[in-house]
Amino acid sequence: MLMKVDAASPVPLFEQLAASVRSEVSRGALLPGDRLPSAREVAASLTINVHTVLRAYQQLRDEGLVDLRRGRGAVVTDKARQYEPISLALPTLIAEAKRLGLSSSALVALVREEYNT
Amino acid sequence: MLMKVDAASPVPLFEQLAASVRSEVSRGALLPGDRLPSAREVAASLTINVHTVLRAYQQLRDEGLVDLRRGRGAVVTDKARQYEPISLALPTLIAEAKRLGLSSSALVALVREEYNT
DNA sequence: ATGGTTGTTATAGCGCAAATATAACAATAG
DNA sequence: CTATTGTTATATTTGCGCTATAACAACCAT
Numbered sequence: 001m002l003m004k005v006d007a008a009s010p011v012p013l014f015e016q017l018a019a020s021v022r023s024e025v026s027r028g029a030l031l032p033g034d035r036l037p038s039a040r041e042v043a044a045s046l047t048i049n050v051h052t053v054l055r056a057y058q059q060l061r062d063e064g065l066v067d068l069r070r071g072r073g074a075v076v077t078d079k080a081r082q083y084e085p086i087s088l089a090l091p092t093l094i095a096e097a098k099r100l101g102l103s104s105s106a107l108v109a110l111v112r113e114e115y116n117t
Numbered sequence: 118m119l120m121k122v123d124a125a126s127p128v129p130l131f132e133q134l135a136a137s138v139r140s141e142v143s144r145g146a147l148l149p150g151d152r153l154p155s156a157r158e159v160a161a162s163l164t165i166n167v168h169t170v171l172r173a174y175q176q177l178r179d180e181g182l183v184d185l186r187r188g189r190g191a192v193v194t195d196k197a198r199q200y201e202p203i204s205l206a207l208p209t210l211i212a213e214a215k216r217l218g219l220s221s222s223a224l225v226a227l228v229r230e231e232y233n234t
Numbered sequence: 235a236t237g238g239t240t241g242t243t244a245t246a247g248c249g250c251a252a253a254t255a256t257a258a259c260a261a262t263a264g
Numbered sequence: 265c266t267a268t269t270g271t272t273a274t275a276t277t278t279g280c281g282c283t284a285t286a287a288c289a290a291c292c293a294t
């Protein structure tokens with residue numbers, strides 16, 4: 001379970017962390033039942049605060065992607081299987097966007113806009 | 118040219134404004150040569166600051182989507198045509214995402230992640 | 235049972251970027 | 265010439281991300 005973070009990015013750290021997990025899940029690298037590294041571990045290894053990691057975990061819990069319990073840690077739920085099909089539909093769109101010279105933020109904005117319609 | 122904004126959203130106002138314009142462009146509702154409403158107009162009608170609107174406009178200019186000049190206003194450029202194909206590829210992905218119960222922010226995060234790969 | 239691990243909650247403070255508020259300036263249109 | 269529009273400058277306020285401590289509660293292994 002690799003987690004990297006870019007402090008210079010405008011994207012909040014906790015968002016980056018959550019995104020990282022989602023990405024692993026959609027790739028099938030994280031399966032239902034798998035356990036994420038403890039928040040304190042991640043925090044120490046990335047030299048960031050525990051709460052920042054926990055905030056990411058709690059966001060994933062709100063999405064139903066992980067189960068969060070004291071003493072046990074964060075465990076990937078069955079919902080993870082749903083993410084797989086998306087990882088197939090995504091590359092097509094991304095390729096198209098890049099071909100048109102669309103920046104990451106512009107594409108993201110379009111997706112967000114289209115979602116609320 | 119309808120523009121709406123949600124002050125409660127974590128997405129900055131100027132981003133929402135720019136996104137709104139991009140959306141219209143990709144829908145074909147804004148064509149090359151069309152003029153956006155003046156920054157002062159938009160600001161007044163949404164009860165926000167002029168600079169916030171101008172920041173959105175300047176971002177669109179940096180993307181090459183509008184031409185910005187004093188006295189004249191913001192005019193959509195030829196680049197607008199490029200956005201059209203995307204508006205065809207998008208709905209498929211969005212529909213798929215919604216069917217899987219993916220939240221807007223989760224999908225957006227996946228897109229951003231996949232873009233940098 | 236006991237002790238260590240893990241998430242949960244609370245409180246406080248710092249820094250930065252978004253947004254606001256004024257104001258003067260420069261190019262364009264009519 | 266005048267009104268309109270974007271540009272630039274400066275200052276202030278506000279909210280959020282992140283950090284820092286610290287205590288607490290559930291779970292696990294021994």
